[in-house]
Amino acid sequence: MNSQETLPNTQRFVLREHQGAVNVCRYNAEGNYCLTGGQDKHIRLWNTTTGLKVITLEGHGWEVLDIAVASDHTRFASGGGDRSVFLWHAGRGELERKWAGHTQKVNAVAFNPYSNVLVSGSFDTQVRLWDLRSSTRAPIQVLRDAKDSVMALDVADHTITVGSVDGFVRTYDIRQGVLTSDYIGHPVVSLSRTRDGTSLLVGTLDHTLRLFDVTRGSLLNQYTGHRNGTYRIRSCLSRADTLVMGGSEDGTIWCWNTLNAQPVDTLKGHTNVVTCVSFHPRESSMISASADGSVIIWD
Template sequence: MENAEFNLKCLKTIDTKQGAVRAVRFNVDGSYCLTCGADKKLKLWNPHKALLLKTYSGHADEVLDACSSCDNSQIVSCGQDKSVILWDVSSGTPLRRLRGHAARVTCVRYNEESTVAVSGSQDNSIMCWDVRSRNMKPIQVMREAKDGITSLAVTDHEIVTGSVDCKVRRYDIRANRLFSDFIGDAVTYVSLTHDGQCLVVSSADNMVRLLDKESGDLLAEYSGHHMGDYCMESCVDNRDRHVLSGCIDGDIWCWDLVQGTVTSRLTHDRGSVVHSLSFHPSQLFLLSASHGSIKLWGVPEDEL
C-alpha cells in the first residue's frame, strides 16, 4: 500500500540547455530548483511549471553544486574553478567569490540558518565560510580527509562529509567530536534521513547503505544498481520510506527503506547516466538530472 502511494510519474522534462547538468537541487521549500551546468552557468527554475527564472553566470568553469539559502535570498554555488560564489537571487549578481580551495570544489551546503556555507573540495579539505560577514577567508578548515570530498550534509549541529578515502566523517560541533566511519569503498554521496538519525551513504562498490548516525551501525543495504565510475547521488523520499539512487543505465532505483527491496525503477533516459537526484523536502516530488535534461517526478494530480 505504501508502494501504491509511491508511484512516481514523470511530470515535467526540462531541457536546461546548459550542456551537462552537474547537479540539480530543490530549494528549501521545494518550489524551485537549481541546476548546475557544465556551461559555467547556474540556473534557477520553477520545475513544476518548467519555467526558467534566472541564469547566474560568473563561474569560470563548470558549476558542480549549489544550495539555496533558507530564506531564498541567496544561493551559494561551487565549481571547478576552485571558487565558491555567493549569489544574490533577485539581482543575479555574485555577492562574494570565496577562494580558498586548492582544487575543484565539489560540494557546498548552507547550514540550517544559512549563516555558514560549508564547501568540500578535491583538495581534501572542507571549508566553512561565514556568509554573514565580509570575511573572505574560511572561518574553519577541516583537513582530516585523506582524499577528495565528494559530498556534504549539514544539519543544525553537525557536518557530515563523504570522501573518496572511503570514510564518512561527521563533525559534531556540539560535542566537539569527529566520528569517522569506514565504508568499504569510496563514498560518492552522503545524505541524512529527514529524522536526522540515519545516514544514506552511496559508495563506489554499487551499494547504498543506511547507517545509524550515532553508532555507525549498518541498518540496511540497497544494491542492484550500477554506479560505474560516476559520482552517483542518492536520496531518501520526503517521508523516509524509500531510498533512491541513480544508475548508469538511466534508471532511478527506489528501494524500500526498511525492507531493502526494490520497489520501482524510474527510467529517466534510457542509456544515459542519472547522476543527480533531489527529493522535495515535504512532498512527493523528485528531481533527476541526466545529461542536459532534468525531470520532475511526482504523483499526477488526477491520481491523488
C-alpha cells in the same frame, strides 16, 4: 513513517536547456522552484509548476558541480571547477560574494541550518567553513583530515559529516570538538540524512547505498541493483523517508523500500548516467539530472 507515500513515476516536464552534462539539481525550501548546474558553466532556475526557465545565472568559468539552497530562501551557494565558492541572492539572481582558497575544484557545498555558515569540500581534500556574517575572505575553520577528494557534505545543528574518496565518513561535532571516523571501504560520493536526523544514507562506488544509524554508526540496511562504480551520483530519501531513490549509470532511477530494502520500481527517462536525484520537500514529486543534458520533473 508514512506507509502510504507514493512514488513519483510520471514525467511531468523534461528540461533540456543545458549544453552538456547536468551535474546537480536542487529544490528551494518550498519546492516551487529548482536550481540546476552543469558542465556548460551555467546555473538555471526553473519554475517546477510550469516547467519554465526563470533565469540563467552566469559567473562560473568552469563547470558547476554542486548547489546548496539556504533555509531562509534568500540565498544559494554553488561550487565547481573554478576552485571558488559562490554565494548568490536568489531573488535578484545576482552574485553576492565569492570566496577563494581551495586549490582544486569544489565538489560540494552546504549551509548550516541557520544559513549563517557555508561549508565547502574540495578535490584538494579540505573542508572549509565560511562565516556569512563576516566581511573577511578567510575561512573560520579548515578541516584537513580527509586523505583524498571530498565529495559529499551533510551539515546539521552542530555536526558536519564529510564523505571522501578515501572511503571514510567523518563526522565533526563542532560543539564538543570531537571527530568520529567510519570506514566504509569504498569511495563515498553521496550523503543524505533522514528528516528526523537519526540515519544517514551513504552512496559509494561499489554499486551500493547504505543506511547507517547516526548515533551508533551501525548499518541499518543496504540497497543494490543499480550501477554506480565510476561516477558521482547523488541519492536521496523521499519526503517521509519511506523510499530510497538512487540514480544509475545506465540512465535509470532505482527506488527501494527504506525498511526492507526491496526494489519498488525502476524509472526510465534518461539516456546516460543519472547524476543527481532530489525529492520535493512537501509533495510526492522529485527531480533528476543526467549526463545526457536533461532534467526531469517527476510527479
